[in-house]
Amino acid sequence: MQDLGIRVLIEGNNLYRLMGGLLVTVKIALISVIISIIFGIPFGIVMTSKNKLLRLVCRAYLEAVRIIPVMVWLFIFYFGVPKLTGIHLAGDVVSVIVFSIWGTAEKGDLVRGAVTSLPKHQKESGKAIGLTNVQIYRYIIIPQSVRRLLPATINLVTRMIKTTSLVVLIGVVEVLKVGQQVIESFVLQSPSASFWVYGFIFFLYFIICYPISLFVRKLELRWKE
Amino acid sequence: MDIDFILEISSLYLEAGKFTLKLAFIGIILSLLIxxxxxxxxxYKVKFLKKIVNWYIELSRNTPLLIQLFFLYYGLPKVGIKLGAFTCAVIGLAFLGGSYMAEAFRGGLEAVSKAQIEAGLSLGLTKAQVTRYIIFPQALAVSIPSIGANAIFIIKETSIVSAISLKDLMFVTKDIIGIYYKTNEALLMLxxxxxxxxxxxxxxxxxxxRRLRYAGFGN
Incomplete structure (x- = not known):
């Protein structure tokens, strides 16, 4: 039989399946990012508090998440937690949990950086005109931090999408797994399928992440002043 | 927790740890050079090369290492380029790390003031000498923190090479979980x-x- 070559991608519903696989990764990434933002913002603000013990606990969490590779965290939650607690979780649930924990730490650190980089007099002026702590955050700190934060947060989305490619290693059926299935089922008709399929997936990731990175750079340039 | 078992498998982890370090070390050196x-x-805005370099950086920064490895290890042999798993991992790490290191150095190079370069040129140094003796050492000092952060990043990224069946720490852990079902011990050791x-x-x-802050020039 002749070699299908690149045509393996459009044969049958292969393209549709690959896209479906990609959607799984992107979905995990987006859900994790949303959870990370929701928890990361308060976490970051807590990290700027004056309470030493509180800061120490936050710091420990951040460093623990950062120093151990995400892959190891996935293993711990996928293999270790069921053994310890008896709770069995599906791969995609584990992924969302791990990436949320990771994302919360990263987002928290971004928030901390943005808040502490604001000049001190901003907060003090707020206090001087009699605003409460909540009002200071609501009207002074948060609006100014958002500008500093938005590019980094969008960057976090691309990092998340790239890192969620790891979920295939704990058995989630995403684009790489679907790619393997396609390659296996077309191994006779198309011996070179793996070159095209993996090349295509490589390209897919690029066309998702590249526009986002470009956008971030534009944003950073515009908001530089 | 089975202490005897942990002692028994620790030699496996030592071996795998050495492998991880070796792979990461080669990856870091190559990334630095790239x-x-x-x-x-x-x-220096080298005309034609600049375009290639920029495309390489975009490509490397916007794709995950795992996909790069799969393409190198499973995809390329089909078009006649057969590489060993270790070579693939090294290429993948260097390909990924190179762009991160480039970013780190860019910051350092930009930090070297124009006056420094002009002073060098007015002393009669050639452009190569200015790069070698004036720009490079100062840029290196400024970029050391980000180079260090990238080195740690590369070591962490090696944790996925088990996907192309290299026997690193993750591989050993998965093996032990699969064979002995001693999940807790294996994960603890990992x-x-x-x-x-x-x-x-x-x-x-x-x-x-912290030390480098004192080493800044002129302030």
Missing amino acids: GIFCSLVNY VVAYLIILLPLSLLLTYVE
Whole structure:
């Protein structure tokens, strides 16, 4: 039989399946990012508090998440937690949990950086005109931090999408797994399928992440002043 | 927790840890070379090369290492390029790390003031000498913290090479879980192994970062 070559991608519903696989990764990434933002913002603000013990606990969490590779965290939650607690979780649930924990730490650190980089007099002026702590955050700190934060947060989305490619290693059926299935089922008709399929997936990731990175750079340039 | 079992498997982890370190070390060195090259090309705006370098950086920064490895290891043999798993991992790490290192150096190069370069030129140094003796040492000092952070990043990224069946720490862990079903012991050793490798580096980096602030030129 002749070699299908690149045509393996459009044969049958292969393209549709690959896209479906990609959607799984992107979905995990987006859900994790949303959870990370929701928890990361308060976490970051807590990290700027004056309470030493509180800061120490936050710091420990951040460093623990950062120093151990995400892959190891996935293993711990996928293999270790069921053994310890008896709770069995599906791969995609584990992924969302791990990436949320990771994302919360990263987002928290971004928030901390943005808040502490604001000049001190901003907060003090707020206090001087009699605003409460909540009002200071609501009207002074948060609006100014958002500008500093938005590019980094969008960057976090691309990092998340790239890192969620790891979920295939704990058995989630995403684009790489679907790619393997396609390659296996077309191994006779198309011996070179793996070159095209993996090349295509490589390209897919690029066309998702590249526009986002470009956008971030534009944003950073515009908001530089 | 089975202490005897942990002692029994610790030699496996030692072996795998050495492998992880070896792979990461080669990856870091190659990334540094690629990074220096790319950042210099961009710094001197070398015409044609600059375009290639920029495309390489975009490509490497916007795709995950795992996909790069799959393409190298499973995809390329089909078009006649057969590479060993270890070579693939090294190429993948260098390909990924190179762009991160380039970014680190870019920051350093930009920090070298124009006056420095002009002073060098007016002393009669050639352009190559200015790069070698004036720009490079200062840029290196400024970019050391980000180079260190990237080195740690590369070590962490090696944790996925088990996907192309290299026997690193993750591979050994998965093996032990599969064969003996001693999940807790295996995972504990895995975390300990990574901590032994990464914690000292991370602490050293914090220390160096603090020291470097005193080494700034002119302030």
